[in-house]
Amino acid sequence: MRSSRARFVSLLLFAFLLARVADAEPLAGGGRHLTKDERWMNQRLDHFSPTVSLLRRRLLSSRIESLDHRQFKLRYFEFLDHHRAPDGPVFLRICGEYSCDGIPNDYLAVLAKKFGAALVSPEHRYYGKSSPFKRLTTENLRFLSSKQALFDLAVFRQYYQESLNARYNRSGFDNPWFVFGVSYPGALSAWFRLKFPHLTCGSLASSGVVRAVYNYTDFDKQVGVSAGPECKAALQEVTKLVDEQLRSDSGSVKALFQAEKLRDDDFLYLLADAAAEAVCTR
Ligand SMILES: *[C@@H]1O[C@H](CO)[C@@H](O)[C@H](O)[C@H]1NC(C)=O
Numbered sequence: 001m002r003s004s005r006a007r008f009v010s011l012l013l014f015a016f017l018l019a020r021v022a023d024a025e026p027l028a029g030g031g032r033h034l035t036k037d038e039r040w041m042n043q044r045l046d047h048f049s050p051t052v053s054l055l056r057r058r059l060l061s062s063r064i065e066s067l068d069h070r071q072f073k074l075r076y077f078e079f080l081d082h083h084r085a086p087d088g089p090v091f092l093r094i095c096g097e098y099s100c101d102g103i104p105n106d107y108l109a110v111l112a113k114k115f116g117a118a119l120v121s122p123e124h125r126y127y128g129k130s131s132p133f134k135r136l137t138t139e140n141l142r143f144l145s146s147k148q149a150l151f152d153l154a155v156f157r158q159y160y161q162e163s164l165n166a167r168y169n170r171s172g173f174d175n176p177w178f179v180f181g182v183s184y185p186g187a188l189s190a191w192f193r194l195k196f197p198h199l200t201c202g203s204l205a206s207s208g209v210v211r212a213v214y215n216y217t218d219f220d221k222q223v224g225v226s227a228g229p230e231c232k233a234a235l236q237e238v239t240k241l242v243d244e245q246l247r248s249d250s251g252s253v254k255a256l257f258q259a260e261k262l263r264d265d266d267f268l269y270l271l272a273d274a275a276a277e278a279v280c281t282r
C-alpha cells in the first residue's frame with residue numbers, strides 16, 4: 001500500500017516534471033505554432049474589489065475609486081481554421097507561469113481538427129506581455145494569484161464568446177466551451193470547471209497540481225532520484241558550497257552568475273530550478 005502510494009506520488013511528480021518540460025518547449029521551438037498573431041483585450045486588474053456603490057462613492061476618495069476600475073492589456077491568441085462555424089466548440093488552452101507566445105501545433109490542434117473546434121489561448125496575468133505593471137515590486141504583485149487568474153479566464157471566456165457572436169451577427173449564443181491545462185494550468189482548468197460550471201462543458205486537467213504543499217521537499221528528493229547517485233552527490237556538494245559562500249560573502253558568488261541583483265532566496269531558487277530542469281530534460 002505504502003509503496004504503491006509512493007510510486008503513485010513519484011509518477012505524479014514525474015508527470016509534473018514532464019509537463020514542465022512540455023510547457024518550456026514551445027518557447028524554444030519557434031516555427032511549431034499554429035499562430036503567433038497577438039490579440040489584446042482589456043482585463044480588470046482586481047476582480048474582487050467591490051463595485052463602488054453610490055453611497056460609498058461619496059465616502060471614498062476619488063483616488064480609491066479610480067483604483068477600483070484599473071485595467072490592463074491581456075494578450076491572447078486565436079486559431080479558427082478548424083472551426084465548424086458558427087456553432088462548433090471552442091477549446092480554451094490555459095497558459096501558466098511563463099510567456100505564452102502563441103498556440104503550439106500539438107495534440108490540441110489534432111483534437112480541434114477532429115471536433116471542428118476554435119482554439120483560443122489567453123496569457124496568464126503578470127507573464128510574457130500581459131503584465132499590468134512594469135516593475136514587479138511586492139506592492140505591484142498583489143494582484144497575482146490563481147484566484148484572479150481564474151476570473152481572468154471567466155471574463156475572457158465571456159469576452160471571446162461575445163466577439164464570436166458579433167462576428168456571426170447574433171447575440172446571447174453560447175458555443176460549447178472546453179478548457180485544457182497542463183501542470184499549474186491543469187489545476188486552473190479543474191478549478192475553472194468547479195467554480196464556473198456554467199461557462200464550460202468540460203475540463204481537461206493534465207498533471208493538475210491541485211494540492212498546495214508548503215516546503216515541498218519531495219520535489220527535490222525526486223530530482224535527486226532522477227539525477228542518479230553521482231549527479232545527486234555533485235548537486236548536494238555544489239549546494240553546500242553555495243550556501244556557505246552566500247553566508248560569508250553573498251555578493252561574490254552571485255557575481256559568478258551575473259545575478260548580483262537577486263535576493264539570496266531567489267538566487268538559490270534559480271540554481272535549484274536550473275538543476276531540476278536539467279535533470280528532467282535529459
Ligand atoms: C445582422 O442581423 C440583423 C437582424 O437580423 C440584420 O438586420 C442585419 O442585416 C444583419 N447584418 C449582417 C451584417 O449580416
Ligand SMILES: *[C@@H]1O[C@H](CO)[C@@H](O)[C@H](O)[C@H]1NC(C)=O
Nearest residue numbers: 213214215216217218220221
Ligand atoms: C522543510 O522541510 C525540511 C525537511 O523536513 C526541513 O529540514 C526544513 O527545515 C523545512 N523548512 C522550512 C522552511 O519549513
